[in-house]
Amino acid sequence: SQTIHQWPATLVQPVGSPLSLECTVEGTSNPNLYWYRQAAGRGLQLLFYSVGIGQISSEVPQNLSASRPQDRQFILSSKKLLLSDSGFYLCAWRGGGSYNEQFFGPGTRLTVL
Amino acid sequence: GENVEQHPSTLSVQEGDSAVIKCTYSDSASNYFPWYKQELGKRPQLIIDIRSNVGEKKDQRIAVTLNKTAKHFSLHITETQPEDSAVYFCAASINFNKFYFGSGTKLNVKP
Numbered sequence: 463s464q465t466i467h468q469w470p471a472t473l474v475q476p477v478g479s480p481l482s483l484e485c486t487v488e489g490t491s492n493p494n495l496y497w498y499r500q501a502a503g504r505g506l507q508l509l510f511y512s513v514g515i516g517q518i519s520s521e522v523p524q525n526l527s528a529s530r531p532q533d534r535q536f537i538l539s540s541k542k543l544l545l546s547d548s549g550f551y552l553c554a555w556r557g558g559g560s561y562n563e564q565f566f567g568p569g570t571r572l573t574v575l
Numbered sequence: 576g577e578n579v580e581q582h583p584s585t586l587s588v589q590e591g592d593s594a595v596i597k598c599t600y601s602d603s604a605s606n607y608f609p610w611y612k613q614e615l616g617k618r619p620q621l622i623i624d625i626r627s628n629v630g631e632k633k634d635q636r637i638a639v640t641l642n643k644t645a646k647h648f649s650l651h652i653t654e655t656q657p658e659d660s661a662v663y664f665c666a667a668s669i670n671f672n673k674f675y676f677g678s679g680t681k682l683n684v685k686p
Contacts (some may be wrong), residue, residue, distance in 0.1 A: 504678060505581070505664060505677055505678040506676040508673060508676075521576070521673070552618060552619070562671065563624075564674060567618065568617075568618055
C-alpha cells in the first residue's frame, strides 16, 4: 500500500533562517506531488505542483521554492523565512491517470518567530 | 486560476439535523469536485467526490450535488452525529491536476 511521510512534524524557526521540509511517498511511482499551506483557521493554499522529476509549477509568488530531486521526493525550501510563512504545510500525492484520489501527508506545523 | 468560495464559515446544528455546505467555482473547465473532512490537528481526508458528468452522488448519510450551469456544488450531511464535527473543505480541479480549495466550514454538531 501507499504511504506518504513528512518531516519534521513541528518546527520553530527564527525570522530570516532557512527552511527545508521533506516529503516522500512509498508504494507508487510517478505520482503527482503537491505542497499546500494552511494558515490558522483557513483553507488550503496550493503552493507547488509537480508531475515529474524536476518539473515544478509554482502557484503563488512567494519566498518559497520547491524541488523534486527524485520521483517520490518533494522538498519545500526557503532561504529566509518571514513571519507570514507560519502555518501548517501539507504535502499530498495523487496517482497518475484520470481518476485518483489525492492523499495528504501528516503535515508540518511551522512557527516563525 | 480557479477561485473557490465556500459558505458558511461556521455551522452549528443539533444532533440528528441536516447540514448543508455550499461552494461556488469560477472556472467552467473544472470537472472534478472533491470534499474533504479535517479533524483538529489532522490531515484532510476525502469523504466524497463528484465529476462534472454527474449531478448528484450519495454515500450513506453524505451526498453531493453539482450544478454546472450555476457553477456551484453542495455537501449534504443527514442525521448528523457528534463525530461529524470537523472542518469541511470543498475543492475544484481541472482534469485532476491542480486542486483549488475553499476556505473551509467548521461544523459543530451539538449532542
